[in-house]
Amino acid sequence: MDFNFLQQLVTPAQTKIVMLILDGLGGLPLELGGKTELETARTPNLDSLAAQSILGLSVPVGPGITVESGPGHLGIFGYDPIQYRIGRGVLEATGLDLDLGPNDIAARGNYCSVHASGVVTDRRAGRIPTEVSRKLSKLLTTQIEDVQFLVETVKEHRLAIVMRGPGLGSAVTSSDPQKNGLPPLPISALNPDSKKTARLVNRFVERARKILAAYTPKQAANMILVRGIDHYPDLPAFPQVFGLRAAAIAVNPTYRGIAKLVGMQTLPVDGGMVTDEFTTLEKNWNEFDFFYLHIKNTDLAGEDGDFARKVSVIEEVDGLIPRLMALEPDVIIVSGDHSTPAALKGHSWHPVPTLVYGKYVRADGIAEFGESACRRGSLGVLPAKNIMPIALANAQRLAKFGG
Amino acid sequence: MDFNFLQQLVTPAQTKIVMLILDGLGGLPLELGGKTELETARTPNLDSLAAQSILGLSVPVGPGITVESGPGHLGIFGYDPIQYRIGRGVLEATGLDLDLGPNDIAARGNYCSVHASGVVTDRRAGRIPTEVSRKLSKLLTTQIEDVQFLVETVKEHRLAIVMRGPGLGSAVTSSDPQKNGLPPLPISALNPDSKKTARLVNRFVERARKILAAYTPKQAANMILVRGIDHYPDLPAFPQVFGLRAAAIAVNPTYRGIAKLVGMQTLPVDGGMVTDEFTTLEKNWNEFDFFYLHIKNTDLAGEDGDFARKVSVIEEVDGLIPRLMALEPDVIIVSGDHSTPAALKGHSWHPVPTLVYGKYVRADGIAEFGESACRRGSLGVLPAKNIMPIALANAQRLAKFGG
Numbered sequence: 161m162d163f164n165f166l167q168q169l170v171t172p173a174q175t176k177i178v179m180l181i182l183d184g185l186g187g188l189p190l191e192l193g194g195k196t197e198l199e200t201a202r203t204p205n206l207d208s209l210a211a212q213s214i215l216g217l218s219v220p221v222g223p224g225i226t227v228e229s230g231p232g233h234l235g236i237f238g239y240d241p242i243q244y245r246i247g248r249g250v251l252e253a254t255g256l257d258l259d260l261g262p263n264d265i266a267a268r269g270n271y272c273s274v275h276a277s278g279v280v281t282d283r284r285a286g287r288i289p290t291e292v293s294r295k296l297s298k299l300l301t302t303q304i305e306d307v308q309f310l311v312e313t314v315k316e317h318r319l320a321i322v323m324r325g326p327g328l329g330s331a332v333t334s335s336d337p338q339k340n341g342l343p344p345l346p347i348s349a350l351n352p353d354s355k356k357t358a359r360l361v362n363r364f365v366e367r368a369r370k371i372l373a374a375y376t377p378k379q380a381a382n383m384i385l386v387r388g389i390d391h392y393p394d395l396p397a398f399p400q401v402f403g404l405r406a407a408a409i410a411v412n413p414t415y416r417g418i419a420k421l422v423g424m425q426t427l428p429v430d431g432g433m434v435t436d437e438f439t440t441l442e443k444n445w446n447e448f449d450f451f452y453l454h455i456k457n458t459d460l461a462g463e464d465g466d467f468a469r470k471v472s473v474i475e476e477v478d479g480l481i482p483r484l485m486a487l488e489p490d491v492i493i494v495s496g497d498h499s500t501p502a503a504l505k506g507h508s509w510h511p512v513p514t515l516v517y518g519k520y521v522r523a524d525g526i527a528e529f530g531e532s533a534c535r536r537g538s539l540g541v542l543p544a545k546n547i548m549p550i551a552l553a554n555a556q557r558l559a560k561f562g563g
Numbered sequence: 564m565d566f567n568f569l570q571q572l573v574t575p576a577q578t579k580i581v582m583l584i585l586d587g588l589g590g591l592p593l594e595l596g597g598k599t600e601l602e603t604a605r606t607p608n609l610d611s612l613a614a615q616s617i618l619g620l621s622v623p624v625g626p627g628i629t630v631e632s633g634p635g636h637l638g639i640f641g642y643d644p645i646q647y648r649i650g651r652g653v654l655e656a657t658g659l660d661l662d663l664g665p666n667d668i669a670a671r672g673n674y675c676s677v678h679a680s681g682v683v684t685d686r687r688a689g690r691i692p693t694e695v696s697r698k699l700s701k702l703l704t705t706q707i708e709d710v711q712f713l714v715e716t717v718k719e720h721r722l723a724i725v726m727r728g729p730g731l732g733s734a735v736t737s738s739d740p741q742k743n744g745l746p747p748l749p750i751s752a753l754n755p756d757s758k759k760t761a762r763l764v765n766r767f768v769e770r771a772r773k774i775l776a777a778y779t780p781k782q783a784a785n786m787i788l789v790r791g792i793d794h795y796p797d798l799p800a801f802p803q804v805f806g807l808r809a810a811a812i813a814v815n816p817t818y819r820g821i822a823k824l825v826g827m828q829t830l831p832v833d834g835g836m837v838t839d840e841f842t843t844l845e846k847n848w849n850e851f852d853f854f855y856l857h858i859k860n861t862d863l864a865g866e867d868g869d870f871a872r873k874v875s876v877i878e879e880v881d882g883l884i885p886r887l888m889a890l891e892p893d894v895i896i897v898s899g900d901h902s903t904p905a906a907l908k909g910h911s912w913h914p915v916p917t918l919v920y921g922k923y924v925r926a927d928g929i930a931e932f933g934e935s936a937c938r939r940g941s942l943g944v945l946p947a948k949n950i951m952p953i954a955l956a957n958a959q960r961l962a963k964f965g966g
Binding site: 192221225504507532541 | 565568572615923927939942943944949950951953955962964965
């Protein structure tokens with residue numbers, strides 16, 4: 161639905177909405193006819209919530225499309241992820257609180273290992289320790305011509321690189337060959353406005369190569385790869401579009417970054433555990449209308465192919481649901497930004513189990529939260545971006561159309 | 564989903580996809596509460612395949628829209644049939660291997676019977692024998708001014724007419740009154756660029772009337788009707804869009820034509836029976852990534868209003884499924900291009916039962932292939948054009964979006 165259309169209907173209310181996102185929630189059974197991770201988990205609280213909810217399967221971007229976190233989250237936040245894009249570098253930089261201006265460029269970097277022959281032998285430099293990575297990043301921060309290069313470690317081999325200076329276009333290629341055994345690629349401009357960017361990034365990479373060779377002669381991290389170069393995106397602000405004072409509760413910087421990009425206020429989480437996220441929710445309950453609460457460990461377990469650990473993370477979250485219910489939210493959304501089946505050890509295209517709870521949902525009466533149960537629900541198979549308007553309606557925050 | 568968007572994600576793989584299309588598969592019960600043709604058929608093999616699949620009902624073009632073969636097939640091939648069009652004449656001509664150039668025009672023709680008063684008494688000229696039709700078509704092939712008219716019989720009363728020459732627009736009306744009891748209509752131009760086409764087609768029709776009157780004074784076929792005049796369409800090529808070496812196995816020329824128009828390679832079928840189509844599949848298994856296999860007889864039985872015959876064609880196809888499974892395809896789609904309920908004796912708007920089988924589909928666990936069973940499946944009610952991206956994902960041929 162068009163934001164202009166929706167905004168005309170948005171109306172103030174005292175109601176509160178909680179969007180609980182279990183990253184990579186959707187899964188697959190390990191054998192035909194078996195249960196998924198969510199179906200295997202003992203989730204009495206989510207099941208009881210499901211009984212008072214409408215259920216469905218949400219499609220992050222489109223049929224068959226597997227998404228990264230950026231478009232996955234834009235979808236559940238109500239944005240069309242094909243229309244609105246966030247460069248990977250911007251995502252990383254924003255997550256690190258590197259304030260980006262509209263003329264800045266951000267890139268995602270990787271420390272990597274390159275053989276004397278020039279080919280990449282490890283795109284992740286053996287996942288070098290974050291402390292080492294931080295030291296290297298300080299060495300790489302520099303100025304070339306009239307452009308500053310700010311380099312910050314995200315975690316381990318992962319970097320955010322911000323370029324600040326005049327005349328920087330963002331239409332350039334990536335240096336990442338995407339596979340080991342190939343040499344890093346030179347960055348090239350895809351339009352005339354981006355020639356300066358390409359030239360300076362190539363110089364920056366060459367300088368990094370020399371510094372890393374001198375500093376870490378025996379270390380794995382002797383080169384960097386640069387990709388996902390982009391400007392700060394021009395996204396409509398979530399609080400304005402949906403008329404909600406919106407807060408984000410997330411531990412992982414990437415998700416704090418996405419939330420900030422759409423204009424949510426990110427709240428501190430003391431301790432960094434799932435239970436601490438719920439404490440943050442409780443502490444800030446009176447200050448906001450909308451809370452996005454992000455759980456990362458479901459996705460990590462899925463990526464590791466660890467079915468049992470993903471089950472246990474889901475059970476841990478289930479155990480915290482009573483604390484959420486005690487706050488008496490008007491509307492609760494439980495979903496994921498995409499599926500990450502342990503069976504595939506990665507993100508996948510499978511639609512994501514989703515529930516919308518509220519007093520006026522016309523509950524499906526299915527007392528189970530799982531992929532098969534959600535398939536029978538009245539939300540059907542729906543684009544993720546449709547969830548927000550449904551939540552707003554149930555929070556009585558949308559006026560009648562056509563009056 | 565936009566083809567440009569999809570193409571950026573298409574990635575090579577060794578997997579194989581088979582799309583088995585039972586033409587006009589969807590049906591209706593003969594009485595309220597009864598079973599459809601597919602539900603009546605004994606289909607142990609399709610049922611067992613369904614148990615390992617996701618099910619749904621596919622909508623060829625849009626809600627309530629009944630389609631001809633052209634748009635029906637464009638939909639299942641992943642094209643938006645409203646955006647991409649194939650003129651009926653082009654379809655017939657391509658099916659007959661009449662090579663069309665980008666400046667050629669093709670029309671669909673019918674031999675018909677006209678009364679002395681000038682009104683059409685039979686739009687199909689009593690379905691004259693194909694041999695007679697072929698003789699007449701040779702007589703009609705001619706040149707008028709600087710434009711060649713190539714006339715070829717498709718089958719019985721059905722003709723393809725190709726016009727080749729300079730300055731031919733395709734925005735012209737049809738001469739077919741669509742009903743008996745009305746006179747053939749003069750062709751008129753809908754824009755200035757098409758005036759020459761209209762004038763020459765009218766001369767061609769007048770010449771045909773004279774020749775047919777002389778040649779077949781007592782025969783039914785004493786006139787022709789001309790419709791579906793169009794240029795060769797500018798369709799993105801299926802093998803490029805989806806990154807698949809694609810082959811078509813179809814006996815009927817129309818479907819070979821559609822496949823050729825989207826750039827598939829059409830394979831010869833020795834014998835022309837359904838079992839022969841499976842033999843062609845087996846013989847060419849190693850050469851392609853994608854096979855479109857078309858079964859015509861379900862549609863013909865539906866058109867004839869022959870419920871029992873449609874049931875038996877479905878059972879015949881079911882009996883051949885083990886040969887398909889023996890090839891171990893990674894992904895199988897079973898669907899139709901539209902519904903042709905025997906109860907309606909023609910194409911209809913009803914969504915078409917569809918299954919997508921694969922190792923990673925997250926099977927619905929519904930061991931039955933039929934309209935009611937498909938309604939409960941996790942594909943939901945989906946636009947036909949969404950099937951291809953889902954098949955690609957399951958064949959692990961789509962990269963992650965947003966990296």
